[in-house]
Amino acid sequence: MTVSIYQLGYKKLSRIIFEWQAADRVSLMALFILMETYLHWLWCLYVWIRRDTLGAYVDIEMLYPVWLCINVMGLFTWWMVEYLSRIKNDDVRLNRWQIVFVSVYSVYIILIGLLLGHSGFFAGVSLVGGIMLGMMLIRRRYIWRAFLGQLLLILVLTSLQQWGGVNIPNLQRAISGVEILGSYNHLAETAIVLALENDIDRLTALDEIRRSAMLFWHSTYMYLAVPKAIFIVYVFRTLLIILDTSKEETLKHANQDGLTQLTNRRYGLMKMQDTFSLFVLEDKQNYSVILMDLDFFKRINDNYGHQVGDQVLQEVAGVLKSTLQETCNVSRYGGEEFLIVLPDTSHREVLTIAEQLRSNIAEHVIQMTDDFSLQVTASFGVYTLTCEELTRIKQDHMTSESEPVKPVLTKLQKLKRRHNKQTQVEYSISEQAQNGLPSDMCQRLISIADKALYEAKDRGRNQVVSANEMRAAKSRSESPSASGTESL
Structure with missing residues (x-):
């Protein structure tokens, strides 16, 4: 039967x-x-x-x-x-x-x-x-x-x-x-x-x-x-x-990285967008982002093989999860890059957290076999968006939007624009829903943290570099007539 x-x-x-x-x-x-x-x-x-x-x-x-x-x-x-x-x-x-x-x-x-x-x-x-x-x-x-x-x-x-x-x-x-x-x-x-x-x-x-x-x-x-x-x-x-x-x-x-069990890039960015929207609406004081990259990770894959590289990524992900609170949004951003989003976290606090992560990763021993182990280091780029800078960005964006530059269009482009008029109206409404901010704000924050990350690598790796300090130093080196802060 x-x-x-x-x-x-x-x-x-x-x-x-x-x-x-x-x-x-x-x-x-x-x-x-x-x-x-x-x-x-x-x-x-x-x-x-x-x-x-x-x-x-x-x-x-x-x-x-x-x-x-x-x-x-x-x-x-x-x-x-x-x-x-x-x-x-x-x-x-x-x-x-x-x-x-x-x-x-x-x-x-x-x-x-x-x-x-x-x-x-x-x-x-x-x-x-x-x-x-x-x-x-x-x-x-x-x-x-x-x-x-x-x-x-x-x-x-x-x-x-x-x-x-x-x-x-x-x-x-x-x-x-x-x-x-x-x-x-x-x-x-x-x-x-x-x-x-x-x-x-x-x-x-x-x-x-x-x-x-x-x-x-x-x-x-x-x-x-x-x-x-x-x-x-x-x-x-x-x-x-x-x-x-x-x-x-x-x-x-769909949302989890299969190797590290962290959230993947797509879901991490989506959660970042959600938390950033709350940050804008609730007018919180700080919004911090950490971009982390493992040092010389390609050498590990080349010298020991991808299986060892995978175990390194898994162990580092475990260190991140054990160090950070559950409320933090941690995702695998790329191959050996990790994105950490900390809403309502001051710049001093996020620097302390990044330094703690750097130290824990450097001290963690990755045991491959009984007679073979590894230790790795990581570089960190940190950026904190303050409430004051958010207000300035809104004002600059609204000013630039009020004086649009009309592009020179061909006949075909004019025809396409006419057919896509409804789409343009909907896009304009969606921009207004962003409270006067550019639509790619989250990507801009990551880009600023990425510049700090590259600076950490240039300084010798295994370091934490603040994008806020970099921008302040650049502002001081500029002429008095220049704007006080670099624009996002």
């Missing part, structure tokens, strides 16, 4: 949904239906055993063909579970038998609903629950067509019964001409009550039988519908957990 009842755990179900072949999924669907028919079979057995008691409100003569129909459906489903394992590699036969299986089950579940009487709860769970489960395990177009066919068949049978004068038999035995459940014949019921109003004992007995019958049939519908409803809810709850887990894993792989 292709599947067994022991394969219905959480991990197995996720494997079924995403990895199993079509034949295995259809076989599992057949197993679920076999379990459902077994519940129907047990109900018939219970009624047959207590036929002397339940015969007052169950048509025992009608029970035998219903029981036979359930047995036939159960045998057919069991055969399907076995047969599908033999045709799993034959797509044509598999598709054909899927159609047959879905059609047979659709007719069966409608007939069972009609024969057991009227119950919206039972009919709804049987119809919708089976369709929802089928959508997961069988070709959706087959299930969709089966669903439409079921609705059409129910509509036809209901119309024949209500307006066509066709009496569809069911297992509910009417008591003194009055239906136990469903639509009551109020005239017949009133006539019976009037006829028996002088016979209190018979009227009381009749009422007791009707209440017992209603309790029995409501219990029947609960017995047949609740297990299926619970199972369907469990399956879809598990499916949602699987989808959430898959989403988390997908986002993790």
Whole structure:
């Protein structure tokens, strides 16, 4: 047999949904239906055993063909579970038998609903629950067509019964001409009550039988519908957990650097943009950036191989994570470059942090084998954007925007501009959303930190260099007429 009842755990179900072949999924669907028919079979057995008691409100003569129909459906489903394992590699036969299986089950579940009487709860769970489960395990177009066919068949049978004068038999035995459940014949019921109003004992007995019958049939519908409803809810709850887990894993792989387990460049820049937007809106005092590069990393790859280089990167990433707080945004910016973003951190604090990182990396021993170890150093470029400089940048940017230089356009460029007018309007709106700042502000901050990083390398590596100090020294060396600060 292709599947067994022991394969219905959480991990197995996720494997079924995403990895199993079509034949295995259809076989599992057949197993679920076999379990459902077994519940129907047990109900018939219970009624047959207590036929002397339940015969007052169950048509025992009608029970035998219903029981036979359930047995036939159960045998057919069991055969399907076995047969599908033999045709799993034959797509044509598999598709054909899927159609047959879905059609047979659709007719069966409608007939069972009609024969057991009227119950919206039972009919709804049987119809919708089976369709929802089928959508997961069988070709959706087959299930969709089966669903439409079921609705059409129910509509036809209901119309024949209500307006066509066709009496569809069911297992509910009417008591003194009055239906136990469903639509009551109020005239017949009133006539019976009037006829028996002088016979209190018979009227009381009749009422007791009707209440017992209603309790029995409501219990029947609960017995047949609740297990299926619970199972369907469990399956879809598990499916949602699987989808959430898959989403988390997908986002993790999309945002995480596979080697160092830090965030990758794309996600690091996105988080930087988010924190910078908050910095602008909340008018915080400082926004600091560290760009770090391992010294002579190419020599490590050339001399010892890329496997040793990979371990060095992993060890350095571990030092970064152990030294920095979880709130810091640390990402692998390039091959051996790392970007560290520290919102609301003063320049003195960020210099202290960078120096601590430099010292920890230089002192960390990377043990390759028992008799071989390495130590590496790193260079750091640091830049802190203050609130005052942010205000100046806004003013300079707004001034430059107020006096645009009109470029000389060719006819083709004018035509393109005319067609892209709407895009230009949207871009202008997005710039205004940046509170008057250039759209590439984050990249500009990284570029300034990068200049400090190159200065650290020029000074001999294994150093921390402040871009703020570099810019202040350059400003002092300029003539008094020059602006006090270098523009971003």
